[in-house]
Amino acid sequence: MPFTIGETALSGFAWACILIHMTVRVAVAGASGYAGGEVLRLLLSHPGVEIGALTAGGNAGARLGQLQPHLLPLADRVLAETSAETLAGHDVVFLALPHGHSAAVAAQLGPDTVVIDCGADHRLTDAADWERWYGSPHAGHWPYGLPELPNGREKLKGTKRVAVPGCYPTVSSLALAPAVEHGLIADEVVVVAVSGTSGAGKSLKTNLLGSEVMGSLSAYGVGGTHRHTPEIIQNLSAIAGRRINVSFTPVLAPLPRGILATCTAPIVGEGNVREIYERAYANEPFVHLLPQDQWPTTAAVLGSNAVQLQVTVDEDLRRLVVVAAIDNLTKGTAGAAVQSMNIALGLPETAGLSTVGVAP
C-alpha cells in the first residue's frame, strides 16, 4: 500500500518519483469488456499501480491481446475466471461486471480491499428505487464516485467501496449541479443526451451492429424509462434538498465514444449564471467551463477524463441551457473509477488521468 502524499502541489511527474517504489496491486474483473478495457488503458499509464489478475466470464482462458488488441503491453496476459480466489491478494479490485454481479463478488473480497464497482449495483440509495428500476433486491449503496458533486470528494477519502456513477448521470449531474445548488432553476429539468455506442457494451445485439448504427440516429429508453433516470434525480435532489424531476431521453449516434448532454430548465432564481458555474468548477482538475464563445465537442474529450461544458440563458424563455461533453468510457466510467481509487487511497487525484483528448 502506498504512502499517502495527499494533494500536494507537485506538478507534472514529480509525484511519479515518489510513488515509484510503492505500487498498488490492482485486479480487474471483467477485463474483456469495454469498461474493463478502459480501466486497464488508464492503469497502464498510472505511475503507482501494478496490474495483477485480469478476469472474465465467458472469455476466461483467452489471451487479452485477442480481445483488447489496443492494450499491447498486456497482450500476452491470459484471462482468469472471475472468482474470489483469482481476485484475492490485491489492494484494489475493479469490478466491470454485468449489473447484479458485484455484490456477491465484493462480499468475498474482505473489508480491507478497495472495491470499485463500475456497475450499477450500489449507486441508488433507495432500495425501492432499485427494485423498481432493476427488478432485483437492493445490494445496498456505496460512496458515490463523483467527487465534483458538493461534498462528493469527502465521501470518497479512505473508503473501501466505491459505486462508480453511470455515464449519463455523470454528465447530467455535473451540468446541472451548480444551478441546482444555487436554487437557480425550477424543479423540472429536461435532459437529452446523445451517446456513442460503447455505452451499450460489447453486447451482440442487432441494433448495435455497425451496419445498423452508422448513418443512423435513434432514441431509446424514452419516456423516463432509462435506468439512469432515478440516478440523475437522486443526485440533483440530494443537492437541492427536495425532489428535482428529470425528463431524460438518451439518443444513440454513430460514434464509438462520447456523450453530449443538452440540459435545460426554467430559471427561477437570481444570480449570474456564468459566475455560479465559474466558481463551482474553478478548482476542479477535470471539469472545465469553456470560454464564452466556445461550445463543447465530444472529440475534444476523447480518451480524456475531462468534462467540457458551456452555459447560456435563452433570454426569450428565461431558460438555462447547459451543454456538456464527456467520454462515456473515461470520465463516464473508467476515469471516474481511477479518480475515485486515487482519492480513496490518498494518491494524487489526477494520477493516471489526463485532460488531453485524442483529436481529431
Add this chain to the structure above:
Amino acid sequence: MPFTIGETALSGFAWACILIHMTVRVAVAGASGYAGGEVLRLLLSHPGVEIGALTAGGNAGARLGQLQPHLLPLADRVLAETSAETLAGHDVVFLALPHGHSAAVAAQLGPDTVVIDCGADHRLTDAADWERWYGSPHAGHWPYGLPELPNGREKLKGTKRVAVPGCYPTVSSLALAPAVEHGLIADEVVVVAVSGTSGAGKSLKTNLLGSEVMGSLSAYGVGGTHRHTPEIIQNLSAIAGRRINVSFTPVLAPLPRGILATCTAPIVGEGNVREIYERAYANEPFVHLLPQDQWPTTAAVLGSNAVQLQVTVDEDLRRLVVVAAIDNLTKGTAGAAVQSMNIALGLPETAGLSTVGVAP
C-alpha cells in the same frame, strides 16, 4: 402544363401512363449544392417532369457530373449562370439559393411560373421576426410547404409560390402539431434535434470537415439562437391560436443525412395521446406513427420522404415525449419541395417521392 387528375385512386404507376405525354418543365437554381442536388435526384424519378435549366453561382460552367457524381443521367449537363434569362421558359423553378437571394430572382420570373423556394426568405410571416433573426428586410411570406399541418394542404393548391420549410421546423412541427391542436400540452416545449451534417450545406468551414465531424458530437445555436426557432414557434402558435414557446437546441452528429428530434412538453389537457396521433396522421402518405413497441431511426428514412414518429407519456412527470425522424434533405427540404409542387400543380401528391428508405 399537365392536366390535373387530382388525387385519384390510381395506385402504382397507373398515373405515370396518364402523365406520360404531358410533362412539367422544371429548372433548378443552385443545382450544385446539397438541396439542389436532392431536388434533382427526386425529379429524376418523377414521371411528369422534364428537367430543364440547371444553374449555379460560382460553379457555373462546370459539368454537373463533377459536382454531383451521383446524378449519373445528368452528368453531362453544364451548369448555367443563375439569371432570369436561364430560368425563363419553365413551368416550375426550384430555388436552392443562399438565404436572401430568392426574392430578387422570383420577382423576375413572372406570376405564372411556379416558384418553389428551398431557402428561408419567405417562411416567416412576421416582418419583425424576419428582421430580428435574419437582419435584412422582409421579402414577404409565401404559402408554406408543409401540407400535413392543419389546413396546410389547402394553402398549396394552385399556388404559384411556395416557401419550403426548414428541416428542423418540419420535423418538430409534425412531431408536436397533433398535441398542440388538441390542447394536450403546456405552452412551453423543449426540442433537442440531432442532425447529420448535410443540413449545413456544402460550406467550406473547418468544423464541417470530416476529420472534425467523425467521432464527435456538438451543439450549436444553443439558447434559442438558431434561426429555425421562430419558424417552429410560428407553426405551433398558429395551430394553438396562442403563443407556444419553444426551447430549441440543434446537435450535430457524425452522419451525412437525417434528423432525430426529441420533443417534450408537460401534459395539461385530456385525451388519449396515441389515438390523437393516430387520427392526425391516419391518411397522410408520408407521416407514419410507428407501432407501439418501435422507435424511429433516421436510417429507415434515408432518401425517403417519410416521417417516422413515436409518442409516449412519461407517467412520473406527466410529460409528452415525441421522437420523430426525417431525412433532412428529403422530407426536410427537397422532398417537401417536390411534394408542394405536386400539390400546387394538381399532380398526385406522391409523384417522384417514396416512403422507402435506403438501409442499412
Add this chain to the structure above:
Amino acid sequence: MPFTIGETALSGFAWACILIHMTVRVAVAGASGYAGGEVLRLLLSHPGVEIGALTAGGNAGARLGQLQPHLLPLADRVLAETSAETLAGHDVVFLALPHGHSAAVAAQLGPDTVVIDCGADHRLTDAADWERWYGSPHAGHWPYGLPELPNGREKLKGTKRVAVPGCYPTVSSLALAPAVEHGLIADEVVVVAVSGTSGAGKSLKTNLLGSEVMGSLSAYGVGGTHRHTPEIIQNLSAIAGRRINVSFTPVLAPLPRGILATCTAPIVGEGNVREIYERAYANEPFVHLLPQDQWPTTAAVLGSNAVQLQVTVDEDLRRLVVVAAIDNLTKGTAGAAVQSMNIALGLPETAGLSTVGVAP
C-alpha cells in the same frame, strides 16, 4: 407472366404503361436479412412486379416493419417460414439464404419458376473448387448473373435459374474484364477491395459491432483465403481462355454500404487502355467509365445499380490501375438479382433499377 417487349427504345416510364396490367408475382426467401431487404427495396419501385410471400428462418412470425423499418409499404407483412409451400405459386423466387441452403429449396420449386439465388451455392462451375472453398458437396452451377461480362447477357435470357455473383467478384471482374479480353495485362493481378460492413450480413459477431467498426480499418481473408477469390479467378480466366491468377485482399471500412476496388496488373499487350474501356462499356446502362479527371466514390453509387470506374496507367511501371465503385447490396447483390430477373423474363433490363445514387 409478362409479355416480352424486349429492349425497346422506350425511355422513362413508357414501358411502365405497357407492363401495368401484367405483373410478375415474386417471393423473397430470407426477407429479414440485408440482401433480402435490398431485393424488396428494389422490387417496391419495379413497375411489373407484385410482391408475394416473404419468408425467413428464425424471424418467421415477425412483422417485417420491425426488422426492415425502411420498407414502410411492407411494414405490416408477416414473415412466413421458408418452405416449399410458402414459396409455391410465384413466377419468381429470390433466395437470400445462408450459403448451402439454396439447392434444396430450389429443387422443390419446379422447373418453371424463375429461381434467383443471391447466395454462393451455384456460382462456381468447378466442383473441386466448390469443395475446396466451401467444404461441402457442389450443388451445380447456374447461369451467372453478371450480364456485362462478355456474352454474359445471352446466358441469362430465358433462364429459369440465376446465380447472383458475389459482391467482390462483380466489381473486380467488371474492372478487369476489358483488359483481360484484349490481352492487355499479365496473368497475375492484384485486387484490394475496401468494403462497407453490410457485406458481412446481419451476423451477430463482435467484430461487426458499431463500436468495433467505426473508426477502424481491418483486413480479413488475407493471403488468398477469401471465398470470392476463386470466383474472380473463374470470371477472368473464362474471358482470357487461360488461368488468370488473382491476389485478392478485402478490407473492412466504417461505412454500411459500398465497395471500392483497386485492381492492378502489369501491362503486357498493346492498345489504348481508355479506348478499350470506353468501347467495352459504351452501351451498358449500368457501367460507367468516368471522364478522365474524375475518380469513383462509393457515395455516388449508394443505392444505385451503377458501377463507376476509372482507368489509368502507371507509366513508370507500365501497370494498369483500375478503380471501381459499387454498392455491394445493389449492383453487388440485389440489383444484379433484379437485373438478371429482368433479362430472364424479357422485361426491360433497367426496370426497378436506377443509376442515381443517394448522396451525400
Add this chain to the structure above:
Amino acid sequence: MPFTIGETALSGFAWACILIHMTVRVAVAGASGYAGGEVLRLLLSHPGVEIGALTAGGNAGARLGQLQPHLLPLADRVLAETSAETLAGHDVVFLALPHGHSAAVAAQLGPDTVVIDCGADHRLTDAADWERWYGSPHAGHWPYGLPELPNGREKLKGTKRVAVPGCYPTVSSLALAPAVEHGLIADEVVVVAVSGTSGAGKSLKTNLLGSEVMGSLSAYGVGGTHRHTPEIIQNLSAIAGRRINVSFTPVLAPLPRGILATCTAPIVGEGNVREIYERAYANEPFVHLLPQDQWPTTAAVLGSNAVQLQVTVDEDLRRLVVVAAIDNLTKGTAGAAVQSMNIALGLPETAGLSTVGVAP
C-alpha cells in the same frame, strides 16, 4: 539540455525521475494544424519537455483552445507568428508547416537547435526526384526519422536535423523492409493503403467535408502519382541495394485517423517468412508482429505509436501479403517526430510515447 542516459533498462517511470529537473525546451511551428496538434498532445505527456513557443500562420493571435480544444492544458496559450524570433531560444523546434516552408525557417534557427521537420521538404535524397514530384528546388535531405529501418536508429543519434517520414512511407516501408532485406520478394510490390481523413490536414476542400467523406470510399493519387511513391521506393531500394518498384494507391475512408496498408509481392527468395519478421522486429518497442491468428486494426493503434502487422503467404500464388496498421498522426507523423527527438537527444526512445491505443 538533458543528460544522456542512453537506452537503459529503466522501465515504467523510473527515468521520469531522472529527467525531472532537466527539461528540453521545445517550440512547435504550425501548432494549429493536425500534425502540430498531435506533436503537442504527445509532448504534454513527455516527462522531459517544457513546451515553449507555439506559432501559426493565418491563425496567429488566436487562443490555442479555440483551435485545438482537446489540448486543455494549453488552452490559454496564444499563437505567435511563425518567425525566427519567436522560435529562437528553444532546444528543439518542430516544424509542422506546409511543404516548401521548412528550409527557410530551419536556416534561421542555427546549427545547435534540433529541428524536426514534419513536412516533406527534406525526405527525398535525390534532387531530381524532389523536383519531379514537388516542382520546386530541392532543399537537401536530412536524417530520416524512421529508426526501425535497417541502420535507421544510428543516423538519428545526435543529429540536429530530422526529416519525419510521410505516413504512407512509414507503414509501407516497415511492412516490407524485412522481406526486402532478406531478398525474399521480387522487385515489384503493390501497396494499397486505406487512410483516414486527417492525413489530408485541416484543408478546406469540398471532398474533405464530413458530408462527402462519411459513407464514402475514394481513391486518389492513382497510377503512381502520389508524392509518397518516390519515398517508399527510396526506402525499399536503399535496403535492397537495387531499385524496388512500387505500385502505390491510397484510398480515403470515413474515419479521422488510421492507415491500413496491404502490401504484396511475389516471393522469389528462400526463408521462413514469419521467422524473418519476428527477428526483424523482436526488439523494437513500437513494431509488433501479431500472433498468427490475429490481423491488425487501426482502432488498436489509435493515438499510439505502435505499428501492428501481420504477414502471410498466398500459397497458390507464392505471394507475400503483409498488412500493417498505424495511426497516421502518431507513428505516421508526430510520434515519429517525438521518437526521433528522443533518439537525437539521447533520451529514452519511448519517452512521451505509448503502445496503448484508445479503443473502441
